[in-house]
């Protein structure tokens with residue numbers, strides 16, 4: 001008997017079994033199917049004949065395999081089972097919007113040119129064929145040992161042999177085209193010193209989608225195979241601890257107790273879908289009765305429609321109903337859609353209920369979240385479930401993990417990522433049945449401690465929550481998928497070869513037509529596979545529940561001092577050398593930093609210069625020379641402590657804006673956002689000067705105090721008029737609905753940072769019309785950054801990622817030249833770029849008269865184009881916004897009218913579910 005090391009033989013993989021035959025045998029040999037599988041098939045047949053529940057079992061079997069099998073009886077009398085195609089079941093019609101990026105031209109990853117090779121060296125007009133094969137080194141031995149499975153690509157007279165990771169392992173040319181054309185199952189061929197035998201034909205579609213390389217993903221048999229290849233701690237059986245029937249339960253079996261906990265027929269009831277026969281077969285071995293799982297009406301009555309769908313999606317994922325043998329999910333709904341509430345509903349349901357004999361699915365759940373949100377999670381549990389139903393345990397300095405272990409009261413633990421690392425040993429010892437990772441995009445790097453720590457937990461049901469798009473970078477994407485459903489995309493090298501490299505290659509400008517096609521198909525397959533357990537809905541879905549939002553982009557004139565300093569900086573030798581391409585040690589980033597400081601307030605630049613002169617030891621040579629001579633531009637008596645608001649164009653506008661809000665809407669509050677602590681200090685000082693009460697949250701605020709600060713501010717009785725927020729420190733996850741005005745004092749390279757900040761006030765729970773103001777210094781680098789934010793969107797439709805900072809941006813010399821240009825004569829460079837024919841000189845018409853006017857150029861009125869979301873704007877969308885010069889006689893908006901003195905231009909837009917205000 002011949003031995004084989006080919007995985008298709010060794011691992012007992014159903015999908016591959018028919019492929020493997022020893023060399024030299026005829027086609028019919030491949031009909032010998034290994035006994036275990038055959039036994040099952042035969043059993044089915046027997047059951048059928050006996051008139052038992054064969055159709056049910058047959059369904060169980062075929063669904064269990066998640067594939068379509070056809071059976072045929074060969075002349076030999078043996079049953080031939082052929083796997084036709086994999087089609088994972090999708091039991092809910094929740095709309096999946098995933099992996100948009102895979103279509104977008106958004107990636108900038110290193111490539112290897114593999115895809116070029118994927119599109120086999122073309123011999124024009126020859127048919128390309130694909131075969132599954134087994135191979136071994138050529139030898140004259142009688143008893144050959146196949147070494148592995150492979151894919152053979154033939155084209156004209158040449159062939160390429162690829163291993164199951166997509167790597168080339170052999171090539172050959174000079175074959176007879178006729179022979180290759182007629183190649184068929186059972187035939188052998190020599191390819192580059194390897195003997196191969198054809199096991200079957202692969203369709204062009206299965207090759208281009210990459211399916212032929214997957215180890216039968218989704219087929220039940222392969223799950224253990226794939227899992228065993230990962231270094232994860234082995235999972236415990238998801239239903240083990242809570243579902244195994246004991247004798248007491250058996251006694252209960254006959255009783256009347258198998259009733260749904262809540263009425264499934266009540267109006268507005270939210271009933272979870274029942275598992276299919278395959279699921280029952282696998283997870284209800286004891287044959288317990290099925291009972292409807294119904295979400296507690298206490299919580300269900302408050303759910304939005306998209307949240308109900310989201311709960312069903314999560315339920316199906318963690319129950320293993322979407323992908324056989326997989327229990328992970330990614331809920332990537334945009335900010336503010338209530339991911340917390342959806343998880344709370346799921347946890348509460350599963351802690352109390354279970355479809356098989358009412359046995360609760362969960363005993364204990366673990367929620368890991370950024371430190372600033374630990375208390376918020378606890379609050380949300382109380383908000384939606386009251387304090388009697390459930391006791392959640394938050395780990396902090398005073399409440400250690402032991403308390404949770406020793407107390408029978410708690411079933412949910414909430415812990416910060418940092419604390420988890422510190423108490424990992426104890427956490428590992430607790431058997432959690434569900435793991436939820438909030439703001440889980442931080443797990444996108446599989447080598448960081450947090451990811452490895454969490455991956456070491458034996459809990460198989462894993463949910464990642466993130467409002468940030470996760471598909472920008474295919475390696476990061478892989479890490480997230482690998483975390484929730486380990487092994488589902490194969491090993492990391494297989495993934496790279498089969499998906500990442502062809503997809504990335506296809507996005508490169510030099511990609512050939514074939515490479516583009518291949519990349520698109522692989523992307524589509526990746527989307528299909530992962531789409532089964534990723535759900536993303538966008539902001540539009542709750543716009544109808546939110547109050548109107550009025551956004552203004554306000555271009556503020558720089559002051560004389562700012563202009564003079566700006567010119568001086570631009571003429572510095574450092575900037576000139578940057579523009580000549582000398583970018584070692586990134587001097588351009590120092591220049592950009594200095595210009596941004598200047599835009600916020602000259603005193604920030606002054607401070608930096610002073611610090612540099614006091615600390616000349618520092619090796620930042622470029623920074624010192626950038627500042628040379630600048631100090632002379634400041635008035636002699638200038639100090640950074642006694643800054644004047646009249647020195648900064650934006651600060652002047654801000655002061656007027658705050659006064660207007662105070663006067664016109666005295667009960668309303670303001671969130672004032674900056675990316676810089678030093679700028680927040682200036683803003684704080686300004687609040688003091690004007691007697692505005694304020695509160696502040698930045699990177700230095702102890703995590704334990706953050707929720708308290710937020711709660712106090714949101715309370716009706718809050719004394720604070722202004723919430724000073726550092727967007728980097730507190731951007732994600734916070735609810736600041738106590739304010740209805742939000743001012744972005746400076747701009748970040750990454751639109752996601754700004755969008756995150758804006759989403760703090762315009763979210764569920766907000767009762768007032770929301771006003772967002774973005775302040776930009778006219779003609780300066782701030783305008784350029786803004787343009788970059790929006791024009792990049794236009795070009796690529798790319799999604800954005802919070803972790804991208806200026807250090808990650810590569811600037812061309814042309815772009816740097818543009819960045820380092822000051823436009824003193826323009827009232828709005830961004831408007832100039834739009835090539836709008838109004839040139840900012842045309843009068844604005846107020847909304848009521850606008851309706852009757854013929855729309856001209858820039859006066860297209862409100863709410864034209866696509867409804868606004870929390871996505872970054874594009875240039876073309878901006879064109880649809882109402883806009884007008886600050887010099888206009890009577891601005892339509894009372895706030896704008898009051899601040900216009902220092903304003904050169906304004907863009908404005910209203911998003912409203914009903915009518916614009």
Ligand SMILES: Nc1ncnc2c1ncn2[C@@H]1O[C@H](COP(=O)(O)OP(=O)(O)OP(=O)(O)O)[C@@H](O)[C@H]1O
Pocket residue numbers: 302303304307333334335336337338339340341380383466467732733734735759763764765
């Ligand atoms: N159905 C609902 N009715 C009323 N308020 C809701 C509802 N769902 C969620 N909310 C509230 O909306 C706010 C936002 O919800 P949540 O913090 O869960 O959003 P999120 O999706 O986690 O957003 P982010 O990505 O910003 O963290 C919370 O204050 C929450 O209580």
Ligand SMILES: [Mg+2]
Pocket residue numbers: 339340438733
């Ligand atoms: Mg959240």
